Amino acid sequence: MKSEILRLLKESDGYLSGQQLCSHFLVSRTAVWKVMEQLKKEGYEIEAVRNKGYRLVDSPDVMSRAEIESLAKGRWAGARVVYYEETDSTNTRAKEAADKGGGQGEHGTLFVAERQTAGKGRRGRGWESPAGASIYMTLLLRPDFLPIKAPGLTLLMAVAVAKGIRKCTGLACKIKWPNDVVINGKKVCGILTEMSAEIGYINHVVIGVGINVNQERFPKEIQDRAVSLKQELLHSVRRSELIAAVMEEFEVCYEIFLKTEDLSGIKEQYNRLLVNQDQDVKVLEPGNEYEAHALGINDTGELMVRMKDGRERCVYAGEVSVRGVYGYV
Numbered sequence: 001m002k003s004e005i006l007r008l009l010k011e012s013d014g015y016l017s018g019q020q021l022c023s024h025f026l027v028s029r030t031a032v033w034k035v036m037e038q039l040k041k042e043g044y045e046i047e048a049v050r051n052k053g054y055r056l057v058d059s060p061d062v063m064s065r066a067e068i069e070s071l072a073k074g075r076w077a078g079a080r081v082v083y084y085e086e087t088d089s090t091n092t093r094a095k096e097a098a099d100k101g102g103g104q105g106e107h108g109t110l111f112v113a114e115r116q117t118a119g120k121g122r123r124g125r126g127w128e129s130p131a132g133a134s135i136y137m138t139l140l141l142r143p144d145f146l147p148i149k150a151p152g153l154t155l156l157m158a159v160a161v162a163k164g165i166r167k168c169t170g171l172a173c174k175i176k177w178p179n180d181v182v183i184n185g186k187k188v189c190g191i192l193t194e195m196s197a198e199i200g201y202i203n204h205v206v207i208g209v210g211i212n213v214n215q216e217r218f219p220k221e222i223q224d225r226a227v228s229l230k231q232e233l234l235h236s237v238r239r240s241e242l243i244a245a246v247m248e249e250f251e252v253c254y255e256i257f258l259k260t261e262d263l264s265g266i267k268e269q270y271n272r273l274l275v276n277q278d279q280d281v282k283v284l285e286p287g288n289e290y291e292a293h294a295l296g297i298n299d300t301g302e303l304m305v306r307m308k309d310g311r312e313r314c315v316y317a318g319e320v321s322v323r324g325v326y327g328y329v
């Protein structure tokens with residue numbers, strides 16, 4: 001009921017009458033009043049006027065299940081939210097729920113945390129996850145396609161994040177192939193996709209997304225390559241609104257992906273956003289490092305590069321990192 005009341009408050013231009021809310025939810029006036037009090041405690045500014053009802057004056061940067069669900073607007077991606085004040089990693093929570101089954105293990109559940117104690121990057125690396133300023137979320141999917149197609153989902157999410165940020169803030173982000181979103185050469189978002197599969201069959205896929213939203217500084221080790229939206233904009237961004245925007249964009253990308261079960265319908269958008277497009281890059285494979293010219297992704301999401309000797313080659317994301325010749329991008 002809380003998510004629903006919040007949604008009605010947001011959608012209403014004027015006052016919402018207490019009596020109408022009571023009849024809508026078949027509850028007492030006291031029950032409605034209690035929800036309003038809870039919302040106020042969470043930071044919402046709600047005005048209550050006798051004979052008129054309730055009006056939402058301001059919603060701050062609240063991260064909660066009710067806030068995120070109230071913005072979901074009937075979509076499947078993120079329509080059900082599992083929220084943690086603190087957890088080790090939202091990817092771990094999502095995988096656990098998927099293995100367990102039940103409501104939280106369904107396609108489209110979004111796991112969100114205010115703080116992660118063991119945020120993960122690719123290949124065992126960490127993701128800096130303090131409280132109060134960032135988005136740490138994992139979308140659980142149960143796709144019907146073959147496991148070999150799943151790596152494409154990381155690229156879809158990168159497009160969704162870049163477009164979601166653009167929509168909410170106007171900032172033009174780029175994608176560093178395959179899984180990072182960058183602004184002016186610094187990383188604002190990392191994406192980690194994990195899968196549980198058998199030969200020819202996907203049990204589930206979890207796509208973890210960490211977005212630096214309102215941080216004012218970063219630890220020394222990453223400050224030369226990490227950036228937040230606030231550092232770029234010089235003002236804060238409402239995290240729940242950004243989550244909703246990313247989920248909305250992801251749904252659109254996912255529907256396009258499902259038509260062909262590859263990236264052919266997204267490739268052009270991705271390549272337009274690709275920071276490495278038509279750039280010289282350094283490809284770091286385990287035990288092999290070389291420079292090449294990046295040509296963009298193909299239908300399966302591999303990065304096509306032209307080697308110094310003119311031969312073209314596909315770089316597969318699994319074990320590889322791509323850097324700019326002189327720096328991170």
Ligand code: ATP
Pocket residue numbers: 120121122123125126127128129179180187188189190191210212222225226227320321322
């Ligand atoms: P690759 O090019 O292989 O993706 P990467 O170094 O960007 O390399 P990821 O696994 O995508 O690797 O992300 C993990 C790395 O990101 C960490 O090793 C750290 O350098 C950096 N990092 C950790 N936390 C943050 C953060 N909050 N913001 C930006 N960068 C971070």
